[in-house]
Amino acid sequence: MVTSQDIRQILASNEALAPIADQISDDESLFDRGLDSFGSVQLMLALEERFGIEFPDEFLSRKSFATIGAIRETVAAVIRPQAA
């Protein structure tokens, strides 16, 4: 089970989002709050390390990491088949 709080903890290690990670709602655009393209790659890699997963190519897009809610769904979608 991936929670929004798990994801906020990871956002707290991102340079642009660290100071505001606790204030970002689940459906707020992380890109509007300062996440850039390379930051989204770092976020993707941090999520893989934290949850021990590897995102398939079809998930490697801006949309998959645009909000905390989207990230929760993306991570859950990758964890689910592994758990099955």
Add this chain to the structure above:
Amino acid sequence: MDSTFSTPADARATEIFDEAADAVPSFLDRLFDQGLLVRTGVDGLYGRSGAFESVVDALERLISRLGAADGAEVMRFPPGMSRPAFERSGYLKGFPNLAGTVHSFCGNEAEHAELLACVEARSDWTGHQQATDIVLTPAACYPLYPAAAARGRLPEGGGLFDLQSYCFRREPSLEPTRMQLFRMREYVRMGSPEQVLAFRESWLARGTEMIRSLDLPLAIDVANDPFFGRAGRMLANNQRQQNLKFELNVPVNSVEKPTACLSFNYHQDHFGTTWDLRQADGSVAHTACVGFGLERITLALLRHHGLDLAAWPDAVRATLWG
């Protein structure tokens, strides 16, 4: 993405590539045989003949004419740039495999003797080489951003620059269109998002008209830079989804894998933020550029109109040489 080519040269292009499949000698061999390119022993590193250069020069004049009314400020940088500036640019995040660094001997006299002994023995002599403060320029516009930012805020109306440089990318290939050292002409616009996007839109139209006037088949496609590795796939997907890069493709090596001869790039605020480049009102500048691959366009002309420049269609010759 599939490309659909359209121009008067369409039918002829198909014929050219029908007969060129697995052709022996290859297009590259024929360029060597004709003396248009000169072998150096390294794939992607070639000399150019006077005839080849006459086309490059004519293309430069044509590009200057197309942009003349805009009054761009001309700047020319050597094909090397400051290593600290290069590091700050972020190039290594996306393209560590393409970068070229300049190293130099930094040893003492005894180590010089070792170096010569290694050369004599044909063993590795680079042990005493150290990175200098220069790297090879990866794109003509890279040295511009820090130079423009050092002037302070952009003037009202933003900035417009005209650049040309030899560029280096470490990707040895037998495709003549993929050289390791090649020339890139660029116009770079700095200003508000609306200003730089309008610039890019105008050059999409001008660039298309330019290549049509050279009687070459073309297609405009959304594109991405060749970012490195798995993380790079995400950067590439992001770039495509946001329509940040378009390329004008011409079939040169094959119809299936056409060659990007021009590119039209919107960097958003990437360079503005990286270099603290600001508009007149103090907000972060956005930037965009149009890049012309001078060797690639020349090779496209040679491919489609033949290796004898005197036999090129009159209209093409008139466009290039008046």
